[in-house]
Amino acid sequence: MRADAARNRAKVLKVAYETFAEEGLGVPIDEIARRAGVGAGTVYRHFPTKDSLYQAVVTDRMRQLSEDAQALAAEDPGGALYTFLRRMIDEAAVDHGLVDAMAGIGIDMSVVVPEGEREFMVALGELLILAQRAGTARSDVDVMHVKTLLIGLQAMQRFGGDSDRIFQIIRDGLARSS
Amino acid sequence: MRADAARNRAKVLKVAYETFAEEGLGVPIDEIARRAGVGAGTVYRHFPTKDSLYQAVVTDRMRQLSEDAQALAAEDPGGALYTFLRRMIDEAAVDHGLVDAMAGIGIDMSVVVPEGEREFMVALGELLILAQRAGTARSDVDVMHVKTLLIGLQAMQRFGGDSDRIFQIIRDGLARSS
Amino acid sequence: MRADAARNRAKVLKVAYETFAEEGLGVPIDEIARRAGVGAGTVYRHFPTKDSLYQAVVTDRMRQLSEDAQALAAEDPGGALYTFLRRMIDEAAVDHGLVDAMAGIGIDMSVVVPEGEREFMVALGELLILAQRAGTARSDVDVMHVKTLLIGLQAMQRFGGDSDRIFQIIRDGLARSS
Amino acid sequence: MRADAARNRAKVLKVAYETFAEEGLGVPIDEIARRAGVGAGTVYRHFPTKDSLYQAVVTDRMRQLSEDAQALAAEDPGGALYTFLRRMIDEAAVDHGLVDAMAGIGIDMSVVVPEGEREFMVALGELLILAQRAGTARSDVDVMHVKTLLIGLQAMQRFGGDSDRIFQIIRDGLARSS
DNA sequence: CATGAATGAGTATTCATTCAT
DNA sequence: CATGAATGAATACTCATTCAT
Numbered sequence: 001m002r003a004d005a006a007r008n009r010a011k012v013l014k015v016a017y018e019t020f021a022e023e024g025l026g027v028p029i030d031e032i033a034r035r036a037g038v039g040a041g042t043v044y045r046h047f048p049t050k051d052s053l054y055q056a057v058v059t060d061r062m063r064q065l066s067e068d069a070q071a072l073a074a075e076d077p078g079g080a081l082y083t084f085l086r087r088m089i090d091e092a093a094v095d096h097g098l099v100d101a102m103a104g105i106g107i108d109m110s111v112v113v114p115e116g117e118r119e120f121m122v123a124l125g126e127l128l129i130l131a132q133r134a135g136t137a138r139s140d141v142d143v144m145h146v147k148t149l150l151i152g153l154q155a156m157q158r159f160g161g162d163s164d165r166i167f168q169i170i171r172d173g174l175a176r177s178s
Numbered sequence: 179m180r181a182d183a184a185r186n187r188a189k190v191l192k193v194a195y196e197t198f199a200e201e202g203l204g205v206p207i208d209e210i211a212r213r214a215g216v217g218a219g220t221v222y223r224h225f226p227t228k229d230s231l232y233q234a235v236v237t238d239r240m241r242q243l244s245e246d247a248q249a250l251a252a253e254d255p256g257g258a259l260y261t262f263l264r265r266m267i268d269e270a271a272v273d274h275g276l277v278d279a280m281a282g283i284g285i286d287m288s289v290v291v292p293e294g295e296r297e298f299m300v301a302l303g304e305l306l307i308l309a310q311r312a313g314t315a316r317s318d319v320d321v322m323h324v325k326t327l328l329i330g331l332q333a334m335q336r337f338g339g340d341s342d343r344i345f346q347i348i349r350d351g352l353a354r355s356s
Numbered sequence: 357m358r359a360d361a362a363r364n365r366a367k368v369l370k371v372a373y374e375t376f377a378e379e380g381l382g383v384p385i386d387e388i389a390r391r392a393g394v395g396a397g398t399v400y401r402h403f404p405t406k407d408s409l410y411q412a413v414v415t416d417r418m419r420q421l422s423e424d425a426q427a428l429a430a431e432d433p434g435g436a437l438y439t440f441l442r443r444m445i446d447e448a449a450v451d452h453g454l455v456d457a458m459a460g461i462g463i464d465m466s467v468v469v470p471e472g473e474r475e476f477m478v479a480l481g482e483l484l485i486l487a488q489r490a491g492t493a494r495s496d497v498d499v500m501h502v503k504t505l506l507i508g509l510q511a512m513q514r515f516g517g518d519s520d521r522i523f524q525i526i527r528d529g530l531a532r533s534s
Numbered sequence: 535m536r537a538d539a540a541r542n543r544a545k546v547l548k549v550a551y552e553t554f555a556e557e558g559l560g561v562p563i564d565e566i567a568r569r570a571g572v573g574a575g576t577v578y579r580h581f582p583t584k585d586s587l588y589q590a591v592v593t594d595r596m597r598q599l600s601e602d603a604q605a606l607a608a609e610d611p612g613g614a615l616y617t618f619l620r621r622m623i624d625e626a627a628v629d630h631g632l633v634d635a636m637a638g639i640g641i642d643m644s645v646v647v648p649e650g651e652r653e654f655m656v657a658l659g660e661l662l663i664l665a666q667r668a669g670t671a672r673s674d675v676d677v678m679h680v681k682t683l684l685i686g687l688q689a690m691q692r693f694g695g696d697s698d699r700i701f702q703i704i705r706d707g708l709a710r711s712s
Numbered sequence: 713c714a715t716g717a718a719t720g721a722g723t724a725t726t727c728a729t730t731c732a733t
Numbered sequence: 734c735a736t737g738a739a740t741g742a743a744t745a746c747t748c749a750t751t752c753a754t
Contacts (some may be wrong), residue, residue, distance in 0.1 A: 152330030173351025508686030529707025
């Protein structure tokens, strides 16, 4: 790919993420093209359908998150899981329910983002194992449970309310020895 | 209201709930009218905008749920909270993320369904107090926390996975004496 | 026709005139029914189509005008023509372009209101003849010319501006001995 | 603007003028698109609302008229005013009451077409001054009076009847030394 | 390759008219 | 007769996608 093409792709991806987060998934492709400073045709060259753009945005985001998780694991193995969950929850507000909105529209993320998803799960799994070793997470849960709790926590965060107490409840439940 | 009008209104509401649940909020009004066996104009007579139909569907559902909650409280005061949560979670699969989908579309339920909401919160609050009295819920949570957890649990249920373990985690977290 | 039916008919006619004048011809029949305090069905009983209501409104108005013209002729034969024109022009603002709006919508009044029209022309003709006898109108014009000027004057009045000077110009043109 | 886009814009404008004149303002945009041989979307790209299309049509027409007026002034200063009025009146039949129809629909041209309007008034003002210098127009009228008379003349023309005599009456009134 | 103009199917909403109550 | 609920055709406008420039 030519350098300028790659630059355009990256620019569109970034703008798309921000725009979806700000305005919801309903924003027209034209609007994203405008904000990215390219023609609509250029968006379509890189992402042949709107769904493929959704997918690319989410994959990209998951990659970033996986990297964050790895960095946290290196810094503070025992506390990384909760730090990471807390961070993702806080960012859920920014994402404005991207994933749920997609679900609401009938897009099944697990089908649509298999690669990014796998990477992400691996990274999350690492954090869980470290926490279990450190005794801060019960042993009868696996990475899917944590992923599920994460989904729930994000939903709760978006719903609003006393997120500290909620986080504490989940943390207590997750830490309790079974 | 005339008998036939009331019948149509109820029919439309029922069909709308089912159709939104099945197909998502995107279904055209025409489709709902078709399924309800009425003209599109009839839907619009009762619900002058699509948003008002969303709102009516949710209000209606909340009323049902409030009634369910009251019935449960009468039967089994101590266990009612968890029975109710469990039931709502199971039904979340049917709802197919109605509320989240609405959020994704930019509809703020708390603005849109104040009456039904209030009733529902009162009923849920009853259950919480009964549980606290029975010692099955920690005392440092209020009804908003429970509502928030419910939102999260529904999101998790829709996400799929081992809902029993998840429910147990939340229950443990909620029951833990603070 | 029963007394209440007649009362309804008159009420609808009055309300329709006022409403069309205020809001334009676009107002839904339902709105007129509402303002008249009757059901939509009742409007349709008396005026089976919207066009027939337009027609009835205009016919009714013309009948009033004819009566006005006759009264003026009796009072002041020489000046009646100009007084009448002036009055109609002033009322044009109230009518808000009823007739022109109808023309704009593709309704041809001359086809649609033959009776009322004829009466009106007779009354106007009377005024013209009286004015010609009194020497205040040139002799090379007939009632159609006056009607046409009236149409124009109403258009000008609605357009706004210095209606006195305009009226004077027309009056000068109409009075000038040919 | 790209050449093809400009061509489409012009084509739509031309077709819209003709179609409004023929069929009234009620014609669906789809119909105009069809007649212009473009998709509905194309009409909307150039004129994002129907009102903006009305406005563009009128602005365009006023520009043509201003040019006509200037040409006439150059040819025959003394007679230009009446020649121009006469011409506009004759063309009023073609316009089929565009402006009045707009007024009937509730569109205020003076708000909507300020630029085209100003140009037109300037051109008309020129003609009036030339006529006053040549002694063929009374000195106590200004350009607004003439504009108003024009509106009225067009209304009369559309109404039908003996337009020559009418024109003569107005001309006599306008020429009469005050 | 990039651009942005064109396409046209899709949809919420309105309203004249009919008809069951 | 009166009512107002039901009908459904009509229409402005949007936006994903294609394609000429």
